[in-house]
Amino acid sequence: MIGIFGGTFDPIHNGHLRVALDVTEALNLQALHFVPLNGAVHRARPQAAAAERLAMVQAAVGDEPRFVADDRELRRGGDSYTLDTLRDLRNQFGQDTPLCLLLGEDAFAGLPTWHAPEQVMELAHLVVMQRPGCSLDPAPPLDRWIARRRSDDPAQLRDAPGGRMLPLPVTQLAISATDIRHRVATGRSARYLTPDPVLAHIHRHDLYRNLGD
Numbered sequence: 108m109i110g111i112f113g114g115t116f117d118p119i120h121n122g123h124l125r126v127a128l129d130v131t132e133a134l135n136l137q138a139l140h141f142v143p144l145n146g147a148v149h150r151a152r153p154q155a156a157a158a159e160r161l162a163m164v165q166a167a168v169g170d171e172p173r174f175v176a177d178d179r180e181l182r183r184g185g186d187s188y189t190l191d192t193l194r195d196l197r198n199q200f201g202q203d204t205p206l207c208l209l210l211g212e213d214a215f216a217g218l219p220t221w222h223a224p225e226q227v228m229e230l231a232h233l234v235v236m237q238r239p240g241c242s243l244d245p246a247p248p249l250d251r252w253i254a255r256r257r258s259d260d261p262a263q264l265r266d267a268p269g270g271r272m273l274p275l276p277v278t279q280l281a282i283s284a285t286d287i288r289h290r291v292a293t294g295r296s297a298r299y300l301t302p303d304p305v306l307a308h309i310h311r312h313d314l315y316r317n318l319g320d
């Protein structure tokens with residue numbers, strides 16, 4: 108099984124890395140791909156250039172053998188659609204390999220607004236990362252989609268290449284990229300919020316010196 112974790116990663120931080128490890132262990136993934144998005148379809152333009160965000164992901168995942176820095180959306184260019192990325196991964200790993208798309212609950216709630224959400228759900232399993240102790244309370248049409256696809260046993264995801272949805276409690280660290288950028292711009296330390304090699308890259312390349320540029 109292959110995991111896919113997409114994001115702006117502007118920059119990647121320990122909140123991302125910790126939940127990625129939680130999911131990798133819970134599902135016994137053979138690899139987890141961090142996919143920095145190129146153009147943001149739904150959100151503001153990233154502050155750091157694509158090459159910098161990729162370099163920071165590479166710096167962050169260097170010592171975890173199951174983590175992969177995956178630049179396919181950056182190579183593809185233009186707006187990043189998850190559907191294209193999953194098709195690409197499906198071609199690479201074959202029709203039978205289960206693909207697991209990691210989503211925070213916020214991202215999952217926005218799924219109905221994505222391009223071709225039902226095709227996305229067929230191509231991959233959705234792993235919805237939750238705060239421990241919280242239960243999903245989705246609005247239509249998500250509630251219908253979940254009713255058809257929900258599984259509570261990670262082992263069941265191995266039986267199909269995609270199409271299921273698994274809620275999974277993960278460690279919550281109150282870290283955000285916005286806060287890290289803000290700290291760097293105002294001369295405060297972002298140590299212990301993101302790995303040291305990421306911080307070294309930020310300082311070496313003078314990233315995030317200005318708020319919101």
Ligand code: ATP
Nearest residue numbers: 113114115116122123126211214280282283284285
């Ligand atoms: P920003 O502050 O710039 O909005 P971010 O920290 O939310 O960025 P993204 O790259 O946008 O980082 O996040 C990618 C995905 O990681 C999103 O689905 C988001 O829900 C999830 N995520 C972000 N921060 C955390 C965290 N601390 N714990 C768990 N998941 C997180």
